[in-house]
Amino acid sequence: MNIKLVSFLLCPFVQRSVILLEKKQIRYQLEYIDLEQPPAWFRRLSPMGKVPLMMVNGAVLFESAVILDFLDESFLPRFHPSDNLKRAQHKAWIEFGSSLLVAQHGMALAQDMEAMLEKKDRLENELLHLLPPLEQGLFGDAVRFSLVDAAYAPLFMRLDLLAQINPSLNIQYPGPVAEWAERLSSLPCVKGSVVDDFPQQYRGYLEKKGAWLVMADRP
Numbered sequence: 001m002n003i004k005l006v007s008f009l010l011c012p013f014v015q016r017s018v019i020l021l022e023k024k025q026i027r028y029q030l031e032y033i034d035l036e037q038p039p040a041w042f043r044r045l046s047p048m049g050k051v052p053l054m055m056v057n058g059a060v061l062f063e064s065a066v067i068l069d070f071l072d073e074s075f076l077p078r079f080h081p082s083d084n085l086k087r088a089q090h091k092a093w094i095e096f097g098s099s100l101l102v103a104q105h106g107m108a109l110a111q112d113m114e115a116m117l118e119k120k121d122r123l124e125n126e127l128l129h130l131l132p133p134l135e136q137g138l139f140g141d142a143v144r145f146s147l148v149d150a151a152y153a154p155l156f157m158r159l160d161l162l163a164q165i166n167p168s169l170n171i172q173y174p175g176p177v178a179e180w181a182e183r184l185s186s187l188p189c190v191k192g193s194v195v196d197d198f199p200q201q202y203r204g205y206l207e208k209k210g211a212w213l214v215m216a217d218r219p
Helices: 012-023 040-045 064-074 084-108 113-135 147-165 175-185 198-208
Strands: 003-007 029-032 053-056 059-062
Touching: 003 012, 012 064, 012 084, 012 147, 040 053, 053 064, 059 064, 064 084, 064 147, 084 113, 084 147, 113 175, 147 175, 147 198
Parallel strands: 003 029
Antiparallel strands: 003 053, 053 059
8 A cells, every 4th residue: 555644743633643653563654734825736635634544555534543444454463352342342442542642732832831730730630531442451462562552652652741841740540550651652653653853842832832831941
């Protein structure tokens, strides 16, 4: 297959697809665009105007969960559970992970400390929902990789970077979540899923957006 993935440099939803492509060692092309000024060809191909956008032998796919499913069904090894119920549960938790990414993004771009801390508290409460499935062994297995891993690794990577930028955003993970996050961050497919200067690029993006967490220490 001829696979081309279209991305915004910092998009966590595209990063999910890259993690899976790297994990399965699938050959692919990656093209970055400016979402604020997208090229005309992208506007024609993307009905929702969002990334990821993936072209497979010229055919267009969009939405990160759909792309993950396609890649997993098309290339071995399979990382979704074979059991129908467990597979559906994994898909549900991937959707929950998408909501956490949206919450994380809102927290990162908060324009004042009060709003940032409020969003941080809310996110920490949402992360508690991950405890039961992790404790039940539904996902987060240290041995078997899953699409849930690919879906959550970008979240944990960004939360770690935010804490490095501003200690006020040091998220308090419940024990099993902390162990899972640390395990994911050490995977080669996760480390290799972003550009080398990703931390600098991410900080620059936050500065451009006037995020309080990067502006607070400025005179």
